[in-house]
Amino acid sequence: MAAGLLAVGVVAWFTALCAFDIRHRRLPNALTVPGAVAVLCGAAVAGRGWPALAGAAALLAVYLLVHLAAPAGLGAGDVKLAPGLGGLTGAFGVDVWMLAAVGAPLLTGLLAVAALARGRSDPVPHGPSMCVSASLAIAAAW
Incomplete structure (x- = not known):
């Protein structure tokens, strides 16, 4: 039952x-920071604190480097979402983290x-891709 409640919480956060x-x-x-804290605390309670922390730090490092190299290509919000998603997927293992x-x-x-093929040139938000990718990676692990 606890896993079900956690899953509902993650789905609500992603949505x-x-x-x-x-x-x-x-x-x-207001969404990225408390989410990351909740994920890391939840992982610690579940006995997966160290893998979650490693995943959070690794994804934060990758996203921060990309943001610093090309700030117009990756926003600061994506960087702040990285620890939460890195922690969540890291708690499930390196394979899940890597897939996400x-x-x-x-x-x-x-x-x-696809947007360019339809004649649209506005930027595509990256956050939804981060959430969908993490969801699919976790679902594949289950």
Whole structure:
């Protein structure tokens, strides 16, 4: 039952993140930071604190480096979402973390190519791809 409640919480968090990013093209601190804290605390309680912390730190490092190299290409909100998603997927193992980490930019790239093919040139928000990729990676692990 606890796992079901946690899953509902994660789905609600992902839904709020995706809706906000699609509508406003940004991810607010009010969603990213508390989500990361909740994920890391939940993982610690479940006995997966160290893998979650490692996943959070690794994905934060990757996203921060990309943001610093190309700030127009990856927003600060995506960087702040990285620890939460890295922690969540890291708690499930390196394979899940890697699948989510690689899947998110691939999904955003595919969406951007599809938008260009339809004649649209506005930026594609990356947060939804991060959430969908993490969801699919976790579902594949289950």
